[in-house]
Amino acid sequence: MATVKELSKYVRSKNAGPFWVTMEIFCDNQENYEKIKNSPNITKEKIAELYHTDPALVKKFNVDNIMVIKFSYSRPVPSGYRYENDMHSGQQYIRLAETEV
Numbered sequence: 001m002a003t004v005k006e007l008s009k010y011v012r013s014k015n016a017g018p019f020w021v022t023m024e025i026f027c028d029n030q031e032n033y034e035k036i037k038n039s040p041n042i043t044k045e046k047i048a049e050l051y052h053t054d055p056a057l058v059k060k061f062n063v064d065n066i067m068v069i070k071f072s073y074s075r076p077v078p079s080g081y082r083y084e085n086d087m088h089s090g091q092q093y094i095r096l097a098e099t100e101v
Contacts, residue, residue: 001100001101002035002100002101003097003098003099003100003101004025004036004042004096004097004098004099004101005097005098007027007032007035007036007101008025008026008027008028008032008036008097009026009027009028010025010026011023011024011025011026011093011096011097012024012026012090012093013089013090013091013092013093013096014088014089014090015079015088015089016072017079018075018078018079018080019074019075019078019079020072020073020074020075021051021072021073021075021089021092022070022071022072022089023047023070023071023072023092023093023096024068024069024070024071025042025068025069025070025096026067026068027067027068027069028067029067030067033067033069035101036069036101037062037069039101041099041100041101042069042099042101043060044058044059044060044071045058046099047060047071047073047096048073050095050096050099051073051092051095052076053073053074053076054074057073057074058071058072058073059071059072059073071096075089
C-alpha cells in the first residue's frame, strides 16, 4: 500500500494557536486526493491514535476545491510548556505522512 507522503504533494503541521495543532495534506491530482480523503486509515480515530489524543477532540476538514485534507487536534500541553519538545508543531506531520492509505 502507498503512504500519504507517496500520494500527496506536500504534508505539513503547524500550531493553530497555543492549544491546537493543524496538519494538512496537499494533493496535486483528484485521484490521489480521493484515495486519501476516503481511506479508512486516514480518519479522526487514526489521528487520535497516532497523536495520543481523544478522538472527540480531532476535527477533519476536506477542502475539495483545493484538494486539501486538514486535521486539527487538541495539544496535550500548551505550546511553550516547560517540557514541550516541538513548540511550533513543525515536526508532527511525520507520523501522518508515513501512514498507509
